[in-house]
Amino acid sequence: MKFPKILVAFILATSSVLTAQKKEVSLEEIWSGTFSEERLQSLQSLNNGEEYVVLDRDRTTGNTRIDVYSYKTGEKTRTLVNSADLDGINSFQAFKFSSNEEKILLSTEVEPIYRRSSREIYYVYDVNTEKLTKISEKKIQEAAFSPDASKVAYVFENNIYIHDLNSGQAKQITTDGEINSVINGITDWVYEEEFSFVKAFAWNPTGEKLAYLKFDESEVPEFSMDMFGRDLYPRQHVFKYPKAGESNSEVSLHMYDVGSDSSEEIDLGDKFDLASESSETGNVVKDFYIPRIKWTADPMLLSVQVLNRHQNNLELIFVDAEDNDAEVVMNETDKAYVDITDNLTFLEDNSFIWTSEKDGYNHIYHYDEDGELINQITSGDWEVTNYYGYDPEANKIYYQSTENGSVNRDVYSIKPNGKSKTRLTKGAGMNSADFSADYTYFINSFTNTNTPHVYTLRRARDGKEVREILNNSNLLKKVEDYDFSPKELSTINVNGNELNMWIIKPSDFDENKKYPLLMYQYSGPGSQSVSNSYFGTNDYWYQLLANKGYIIACVDGRGTGFKGADFKKVTYQELGKYEVEDQISAAQKLGERSYIDKDRIGIWGWSYGGFMSSNAILKGNDTFSLAIAVAPVTSWRFYDTVYTERYMRTPQENPSGYDENSPLNHVEKLKGDYLIIHGGGDDNVHLQNTMRMVEELVQANKQFDWAIYPDRNHGIYGGNTRLHLYNMMTDFILEKL
Template sequence: MKLTYGLLALFLSATTILTAQKKEITLEDIWGGTFRQERMESLRSLNNGKEYVVHNYDRAAGTSSIDVYSYETGKKTRSLLNSAQLQEIKNFSSFEFSENEEKLVLGTEIEPIYRHSTRGIFYVYDLNSKQLQKISEEKIKEPTLSPNGKKVAYVLENNIYVKDLSSGEVEQVTTDGEWNKIINGVTDWVYEEEFSFVRAFQWNKDSNKIAFLRFDETEVPEFSMDVFGQDLYPSKSTFKYPKAGEKNSEVSLHVYDLQKNNIVNVDLGDYQDFYIPRIKWTNDADVLSAQVLNRHQNVLDLFFINAETNNAEVILTEKDEAYVDVTDNLTFLNDNSFIWTSEKDGWNHIYHYDKTGKLKNQVTDGNWEVTNYYGFDPKSKTIFFQSTENGSINRDVFSIKATGKNKRQLTNRVGQNSADFSADYTYFINSFNSATTPYEFSLHRAKDGKLVREILNNKELLAQIDQFDFSPKEFSTLAVNGNDLNMWMIKPSNFDPAKQYPLFVAQYSGPGSQEVGNRFHGTNDYWYQMLAGKGYIVVGIDPRGTGYKGATFKKVTQKELGKYEVEDIIEAARILGKREYIDAENMGIWGWSYGGFMSSNALFKGNDVYKMAIAVAPVTSWRFYDSVYTERYMTTPQENPSGYDENSPINHVEKLKGAYLLVHGTGDDNVHVQNTMRMIEALVQANKQFDWALYPDKNHGIYGGNTRLHLYTLMTNFIEENLEVNPNIKSSL
């Protein structure tokens, strides 16, 4: 188990003379390193449950180390490896243990591909013999040691290979891999982006079989992007990208038997146009599980496949009128019964099934959501999880018996609590933060939550923040269209209720998302504080369709993305505009990605409410976005043309009255710049004036060098030009 913690850094402006005058936040503070984050990289519990390892990097020496620490004391006990001891490599950027912790896979020269995927040069280090072995001379993907540590499997040029670490012999498992046609053992673009995994092969527990997925993307339409770079002529990036309603990869499941040296094709039955979003071996070395999802994503079948007989049996079927969420929560117990999470009672909860798929019991229940499943301790038969039981904007850690009895709350501070458990569930490291408290880390006993020791806090950060002109983030709910929507508000520090202020709305609003949480400042929060310091009231709102308030609230937008949540965002501003201290003639909105889709719609459809909007990397028509995400909520455009067209902002450009800023990166492989180009053309043909900016070769995150500073300067200037802050702020009386 690997977990990276974000640690908020201490302010670096040590040379500033402290005075009674509060400092104003600047964009240079935000994007120039003043709030830079430090991180504890790759914290991982050792199998003994008493120690954990951390990947440390010595900047002065340029070397990497894997150091061991005691949970109980926090003191370093030893180093497992320091790259200074190795002649072949100076340092490594990643590591993975074998199951028995006798070997390590070390990654070097790692280069990113898409959101999750990478390739690099990898080595295996034997902790007993102290020997280092290069896996391949070429850059490979997803090297994974067998459970017994004797072999390593990996993907090279869309084919699977297995290397015997004792003999050095390499066996090529598949031979038909070809770029933009056949992929073995790793996922295609849309699976990686929307099902959030890359490695599509799994070792069984006896290290003698490998299950893998094969993607035939031959008929998937290609998308091509110009890459401008620094050369005289631009190049092109071409990859398979299935847009809504278009041809997907044909996916199939296979099992390779290392002893028999053959591949068996698994027959899953008469499915048409389906996904296999998860495969996982059970605790029986010959029984593989696979989750098969129909294209509409509202029926999910859990298969158990006997790898010896090739018999595939549906153990469990999950159905939903809208869609079924795919998770990583499936956990097999020693008797091959399993833990499963589901929204079938209207809230996300934990269920326990026997090995035949018969329900043993619903473990958790109530009008709240299980937001994270941490695992099962077989010794105490205890399940550990995180939930919203203490409010949808808060998170707490709990334990409960598999029987559903003896539920215990393990955290006691109001805010965001998350946990990283030791391998034997003796301890957990609690990460806590809230709107008023930066990240704090502490060690607790898993059986009762009792504090063992504090690890780190950021009290000095609070002292530094006190030098700046910060305002509190006020949480409330707003009654809109028959629902109480979660909201936060930041007012200017010199707020006077007898005066009026312009309103700036921040939102994302995508299905299952959450903008309004009781958590400490993210980067955008510092920007909102800066805007408040300039005289704006900033609010964050979660409309219908967002998460953590039950399935009915979340799934009401089904087949109508951009209808109900846009109605809520417009009506919320209209309601807020009736407050005496808000200038109803001076309201704006912004968003990124789905949030940009929303802010565009809000400005066009709410042209009597919003005066300006900023849309960064927006979807402008759902016809342009990928199949898996879009069809999950909208079905296909062939089936639901009105849902696609009536709710897409590109079809409402004639309604534009206010100021509109449209921003995109030309190298966005996710939300293609096509969305913005088509929007620009629609606005031009409607003879609508607007502002726009393109960032060459930048992806969906639009970052690198001074890019973010430039972008946020652009947006800040646009807000100041179009949402007036009267220096004498007019009285509302």
């Protein structure tokens, strides 16, 4: 049969158009923010419960505003402050309200220090008078209003100051602060990184007292990094970093009395003999951590959480600020470790809400003011993953949990007696909540594998949707132009456990073909890489690789979170054993599938994931033919005390746990293609890890590829750095796998 020429031309043209409709993603698009999601920035409820504020930025001028919106209507009601109206401030990066919301602290000229810390120039903006006051000409840290907003406390060069807004005078509260020696009011490096806070002082509710922590880090060993910059000579960055088994800062609690202008150290009683006798020195290590301080509902009663060095014995202590007496009101222990959270909440009668894994899953408990258990509020073979607060008017507690599967999250309300539990979110996926101050409403953030974040306003009493605030429909329209594949969620049975897994296949997947497999994982204790959520930045990279003929998969093995304490804590004292076994076994199982080429399986990861991928290609050298390790730990002896000893105890107590699973001790097993990458200015996982690995590989006469990014920290970013990094990894995968 012969087709008319015009019909042939039409068919060819149509085919060409259809082919052109879908395009492949590029690394330049990924790292230029093409697929960024819209979010609600710095959202915060106002005290009236009827309005919330967000930080808005004018992309044309760079000016920033604090805009107020009505919960009920979604309409902008007013602007509290606009940097365009302020002399000397083009923009501000963050803000904090006074408790009465009549004054606002504005952060400008922010200079990052480590992951959470920064120095900045602070201003106070008076909402009523529109007056702007600079707190200090110098960059200071962690400025915080007193309860009546008449004063601002802050830290400068490791000492605490109080600035009186009425007189304009600043008073120095501590005098012994010294860089790399004594710190007052802010945390040392390891507390900041591992206990996730920087501001280590707290005003009491009446403004009469200021509780603060002091860190004597004079005995903590120093770590130094060469920072090359652009000058003729590099400079050395020297800071205190306690590696596993080494000396920590000596931490103490102090109470400053505003009226008498005097401080007193609080005697917390005899604390724990933490690490058992050192095999090297014969000494008993006696130190402890103070990971949280918080004032109770009684304005003269401070709660202090004290944790032993092994982190398996936590005491909740109440300090009476009238006489500075301390009393232990509750004690929690665990055979492995006790997690520190921010969930402690005091009710009007000074009873308190607490979360614990003591029944095998993380749940909510209610204790009276003396630390006696009133009742366990939630229970079941699922985890409470976020505690949102207590509404005394409705007598309800609000929380997030995995009750509908460990890859999902939902928001619930429940009575303190454990009754009247109500599911407030409906969609299967990742739901989170931001409640109004009076718990009338909450803003629900929702995402799943097919849906970028959608923000809706819901009633707190029943979860009914009031209105949609923001969606990412424009992003969904944008990705329609690309040849993307779905992220498929499933499970895989490995070593007797049903492990969560996602997989991305080529868009033109043919089950009769064989594809190389690249696995990604992180695998750190309590982490989660497999969830019912939309694409992150790396997922777009995986789409790029899938379009080039690769299958990408991720498996959360033993040691990861949200499936109970036993599943998470099985790796205790053996980091890198069970997690690696699960990745190897999962790869072997996936390799049995008809469409996967078992001789072309690679694995990659960053940080803990780099530790894992390094071990995987060594211990699983007959399974993995390629590995990429970015910023990897190569020996836990090189990492910090708080994180490492929580899971491993000290090297003196557990030398085999540290060494048997260290990639340094298995380099002779390398058979495949290995790429190791590190930032030269990584204050977290030091470049020392990669340099030691390189030396061991060289001495074992093993060939490998490696790259160092000068002066870059653990995130390896800045300018074109991320783009360059992902180009390198992409080329390595395309060439070697």
